[in-house]
Amino acid sequence: MRIIIVGSGRVGAQLANTLSAEGHDVTVVDKDPRAFRRLSRAFRGTTLQGVGFDRDVLLSAGVETADALAALTRGDNSNVLAALIARRVFQVPKVVARINDPERAAIYRRFGIPTISPTTWGANAVRDLLLVTELTPRYTFASGEVVLVEVAVPPRLDGHPIGELTGVAQMVVAAIVRDGRAFVPTSGALLRAGDLIFVSVESVSMSKLAEMVRGF
Numbered sequence: 001m002r003i004i005i006v007g008s009g010r011v012g013a014q015l016a017n018t019l020s021a022e023g024h025d026v027t028v029v030d031k032d033p034r035a036f037r038r039l040s041r042a043f044r045g046t047t048l049q050g051v052g053f054d055r056d057v058l059l060s061a062g063v064e065t066a067d068a069l070a071a072l073t074r075g076d077n078s079n080v081l082a083a084l085i086a087r088r089v090f091q092v093p094k095v096v097a098r099i100n101d102p103e104r105a106a107i108y109r110r111f112g113i114p115t116i117s118p119t120t121w122g123a124n125a126v127r128d129l130l131l132v133t134e135l136t137p138r139y140t141f142a143s144g145e146v147v148l149v150e151v152a153v154p155p156r157l158d159g160h161p162i163g164e165l166t167g168v169a170q171m172v173v174a175a176i177v178r179d180g181r182a183f184v185p186t187s188g189a190l191l192r193a194g195d196l197i198f199v200s201v202e203s204v205s206m207s208k209l210a211e212m213v214r215g216f
Helices: 010-021 033-038 055-060 076-089 102-110 118-131 203-215
Strands: 002-006 025-030 046-049 068-071 094-098 136-141 146-152 171-178 181-183 196-202
Touching (some): 002 076, 010 025, 010 033, 033 046, 055 076, 068 076, 076 094, 076 102, 102 118, 146 203
Parallel strands (some): 002 025, 002 068
Antiparallel strands (some): 146 196, 171 181, 171 196
């Protein structure tokens, strides 16, 4: 994929290094040339000094043929402008903007701009690690509103239908791993001690899921 990353801060540079190592064609844009020092020596992409929401800069970065753009500067306004221009002017297929203000992030998502809020994501992640010891977070969606968690089925749940776990709160069992094999369960499937179940659950219901696992 041809990917433009606007902002060579810690997040942008790490993403650029990772994507470059995976073989993607990456262009990093930043107004401060010193920011490119964060890129690793193995980085095989290109760098471009300039403001990420400037139309001419984006054209120089190859936005007309880009498959994706991530706006990851420290400024919410800059990221929104870059994302809007990429999406609405140049029809870049995949656009993501980093928005630090959770309320603004929610507003922009309603306008069709995919956003990530490190503030919300970080707070939810720390909360889960502090309070929900029975569950292992594996993946967070968007800014952490929904989490994919791993649950090791204890002996006391052996033989219980999986619907008992998911019938109350906002959660769906995405997969069960049993004896090294994974499958998508039906609502009537029975749990076995030693199963690993992967549950997609709203963050606000994490504690509820943990209580249900403890309570059986």
